Amino acid sequence: MPHSHTRNPFTAEETPAVGVSFEGLSKNFGSHAVLRDITLKVEPGEIFVLMGPSGSGKSVLLKHIVGLEAPSAGRVLINGRDAALEETRSHLRIGLVFQAGALFNSLTVYDNLALYLREHQLCDESGIREKVMHALKILSLENTARKFPSELSGGMKKRVAIARSLVMEPQLLLYDEPTSELDPVMSATITEIIASLKNEYHVTSIVVTHDRDLALNIADRIAILMDSRIIHLGPPDTLRHPQDPRIADFLYPKIDLNHPRFKHLET
Ligand SMILES: Nc1ncnc2c1ncn2[C@@H]1O[C@H](COP(=O)(O)OP(=O)(O)O)[C@@H](O)[C@H]1O
Numbered sequence: 001m002p003h004s005h006t007r008n009p010f011t012a013e014e015t016p017a018v019g020v021s022f023e024g025l026s027k028n029f030g031s032h033a034v035l036r037d038i039t040l041k042v043e044p045g046e047i048f049v050l051m052g053p054s055g056s057g058k059s060v061l062l063k064h065i066v067g068l069e070a071p072s073a074g075r076v077l078i079n080g081r082d083a084a085l086e087e088t089r090s091h092l093r094i095g096l097v098f099q100a101g102a103l104f105n106s107l108t109v110y111d112n113l114a115l116y117l118r119e120h121q122l123c124d125e126s127g128i129r130e131k132v133m134h135a136l137k138i139l140s141l142e143n144t145a146r147k148f149p150s151e152l153s154g155g156m157k158k159r160v161a162i163a164r165s166l167v168m169e170p171q172l173l174l175y176d177e178p179t180s181e182l183d184p185v186m187s188a189t190i191t192e193i194i195a196s197l198k199n200e201y202h203v204t205s206i207v208v209t210h211d212r213d214l215a216l217n218i219a220d221r222i223a224i225l226m227d228s229r230i231i232h233l234g235p236p237d238t239l240r241h242p243q244d245p246r247i248a249d250f251l252y253p254k255i256d257l258n259h260p261r262f263k264h265l266e267t
């Protein structure tokens, strides 16, 4: 890889961001219609945030982009090509920061990050070292290189998961609940990192979350998925004072101990 002449081992000019289109995507599990006729386009280089209540289908929608779910109807296109086809994804670099983190516990942080580069034989060990240490530095994780995942806090594991997706120089980054289970300070840090990655690399980011602060602070656009459909799509400013009572209740819930919802607690 011809990266050695640049100080930054991630060469943004060589990694054009990708666009993702959902065209009439529907997904059923048996008789359960999770997604109905979803049509939207995520533009190259934007931070697109998908919000919605638990169980509304956010993760299912994300999984269609990487072929982990197949549409019941409609399709998902990455740069105009069908995301369901392995050949569409095989020549793209798509980073996944999924809920569970999915680090290999038997490998050090360094080796977790080096794994993709070694498997794909993308560079020699000194090139790998440069990329891994650069990614760790961006996420303030230099001193964790020799540690194992079990020695890290939840927030550190999330950052390692992000760092790991960075070493492949992603054109598309998919985050599933990147700030869940984190304290407010760490959530703010992760929020800043996601925003700074957009500025530093021309990466397209799709962020699934129900973290309102995260969404309002970094999104170029926010979509709200509810009742199997996108019921709102627009920049953060369109959600500061929502008129739709479903959106107002979701984003700005009032604590009312007499509210009927307390009589139907589900979880
Ligand atoms: N593989 C599956 N088989 C059956 N039902 C599923 C499957 N995956 C998700 N679901 C259901 O689809 C709905 C949406 O799930 P999910 O996308 O995980 O929600 P969330 O918005 O919380 O990420 C839930 O009711 C869930 O139980």
Ligand SMILES: [Mg+2]
Pocket: 058, 059, 060, 176
């Ligand atoms: Mg989910």
